[in-house]
Amino acid sequence: MLKPNDLETVTRWDNENFVHPWEGMGSIGENDRTFVEGGEGVYVVNENGERLIDGPGGMWCVQIGYGRDDMAEAIADQARQLAYFSPFNNTNSVSSRLAHEIAARTPGDLNHVFFTTGGSTAVDSALRFIQFRNNLLGQAEKKIVISRHKAYHGSTYLAASVSGKERDRLWLNKVDGLTHFLPDVNPMHRADGTSMDAFLEEKVQDLENAILKLGADKVAAFIAEPILASGGVIVPPPGYHKRCLEICRRHDVLYISDEVVTGFGRLGHWFASEDVFGITPDIITCAKGMTSGYVPMGAAIISDRLIADVSGDASRGATFSNGYTYSGHPVSAAAALKNIEIFESEGILEHVRAVTPLFQDRLKALGDHPIVSDARGMGLMGCVQCFSGDEDSLERDYALGGMIDDHCQANGLILRPIINMCVFSPPLVINEVQINQMFDILAAGIQAAADALSKG
Template sequence: MDTNNFGFDFDALAEKDRDHMIHPWVDLGLTRTREPLIVVEGEGATVTDAKGHRMIDGIGGMWCVNVGYGRNEIAEAIAEQARRLCYFSPFGIIATPPSIDFAARLAAYAPGDLKHVFFTTGGSTAVDSALRFVSFRNNFLGKPKKKHIITREYAYHGSTLLSASVSGKPADRGNMDLITDYIHHLPVPNPYRRPEGMSLEAFCDAKVADLENKILELGPENVACFIAEPLLASGGVIVPPPGYQRRTWEICRKHDVLYISDEVVTGFGRLGHVFASKPVFDIEPDIITCAKGLTSGYVPLGAMLVSDRLFADLTATAGKGQFFANGYTYSAHPVACAAGMANLDIIEREDICGRVRENGPYFQQRMAELLELDMVGDVRGSQFMVCVELSADKKNKTVPPTNWDYAWRIFEKCRPKGLMVRPLSHLVILSPPLVITRAQIDETVEVLKQGIQEVADDLTREGLRTKA
């Protein structure tokens, strides 16, 4: 029996996990043999596993624990609201004070006229609701042919049928039935993979042209919307070339195509602002989706923010007797909204966004040192979003064979040294809590550097790499 001062019997927990848990995104062939990582406690930017081992959480839970672990203020807000009113139906014209107040506070931060908020249960349902809203609105306005959705390869927008269909990560599409007749994926705007000798400016021109050409090919009268993460997060922290976001937004305006900015990851401080669309990318989308940092992961909650201009079309005289038949039992959950309010209080009081703007460039600068390693092909990102792309041949940007398992090996090297990273094939992704200190940033980089070098040495000994 493996126990620790938390009182957990690790072996018993691990056995129950193998016998009963179905995990998302796990290699099904390894579920009976790989030991689970069981996390039991968190504080600030660190977590502790069931064996008592403490680690810097380099992935912020899943892009979401923005204000850090162990925030009693949020826990107290959750408990107080649960005691007062744990739940009430959100359907029809029914609301609770936390949901009304939180909607108003979000609207105050939103760019332009995005002043109406529809609460959901998470990011997937926020995206699903946004896409359904666009479809509903076009039908309402007598434009039933305006249905086509344009998205991008390597995008990630969620796990409902509709949100998964607009996602574009190749690894997520195997054995899944997806909508294909009215959803269209553009080539990914990844500067690292642009043609040899092409400038960033020319690459940006080409990627913007991809969007306009697709709209013209389908016919603007048939295209409902373009959905885009400002930075493609789970697809590898892909940072489009400068000006891309603004120019694609202008193309949508030109052709009467709605622009949905998926800020599930980039919102609530991750890029130094509550919403990044306007201050970072100079766009005022028609719809913004958000989740994750909305409550810093303390309880599930998502939202879509809709332009007054779009909503006004539906609420005039013609709207009488019409219903937007989309919602969830836990939409605008009062406990979740109370958590979101407390989370936003911390973001404001501690100027979390300002801290990100101060420490984010330092994080990027330190992470860029990994480019000195032969196995590292690219280090990219912005503020507290980073991807380290590993390469079998740095000069030719060769993607390593999957059986080399680069990122997982690095994950396994870093854990005992006190760092959690997110392994995705040949990508190592980091998105730490926004309260991470500079000393913890330094430790993160040093541990990751050691982990990568040790894996490179192992691969060389195994004959899978030639030492540079």
């Protein structure tokens, strides 16, 4: 808890000096953000000492919950022993062990782990590796990446260029000619009378049509989140990823599965690509839950087949000149190893699978509310999309999301409002009592917003 004088001071510093991600420039210097000053389990503590359920799990990342002494000790022990090594010139046993442990949990032949600083740099590295490979194979024109409307793959230049959230792209440049975006895969927006099977065929055909139109000799990769997370927890129709992988194989297009959100337990498995969606991609990107958010780290995990294309005699003496000062950082690696240990000793993956039915039942029940247009999710991911009553008023939709968010915070729950959507992905250690409490508060917040709307 911050004392009033201290709160006034740090609020001023926050507004004068801290430029936040996705900063609204019209209100910069005038924000009144919640200060998160502590945390334990699934709860965070605000500046007033109040405990709130962390609905977004930080930013899809605090899998094992807050305040873990065992994690803090693992981080501290490694920092005392060795805080840093240069991955360009040396190696380290902790980082090497982590690479081995990750490879042991990935599908198929995805055994080569390229460590990065987070999800954006993991996607950047995956894309740069594909460009590098195709150059070595004499396919310099095979560079186009197919992505999807509403996709989010990061905020570095390459990753942002393959992201399809339209409002994120209004005022920032992107790499011209790199990306082709497929239409929305959200089943909520399928035409009236269109069955889910017919919608699946339409979405799969979108991909093949794009490859044929652009030319398979020009298309390098298809990048897809198993579930479009920041786009609003969009779950494609059943069988979508498997069918898309078949098309990619048919046309010699690589498949990048962006598991920055779904990896490390969010759907009850280490990785969702194979165990949930039945695919073995060429590259998996991950971050977030890899260290449960305790320290930054990410990775691009590359198949043996792709590495074989550019190594040994096939390398032509080339160097993959991509990397980061903090690639394989030993303190981050120690945190990731402790994270894996905690997952296994406490049965966290099994716990996620056990509580998912209740989570999804409570989520789907909110879909019956008159102002809820859709309630969707999978595993411990959910989105409740609300409707202000005015299709053309973005301002009203923002206001609606803000009303729900304000009510929930006042009653002990932090959400992630995305315009008129309430998105949540709580720590994986959440129990059934806490799940019910979370959805009770959210339901009351939706009702309070509906009452406010009815009064004009």
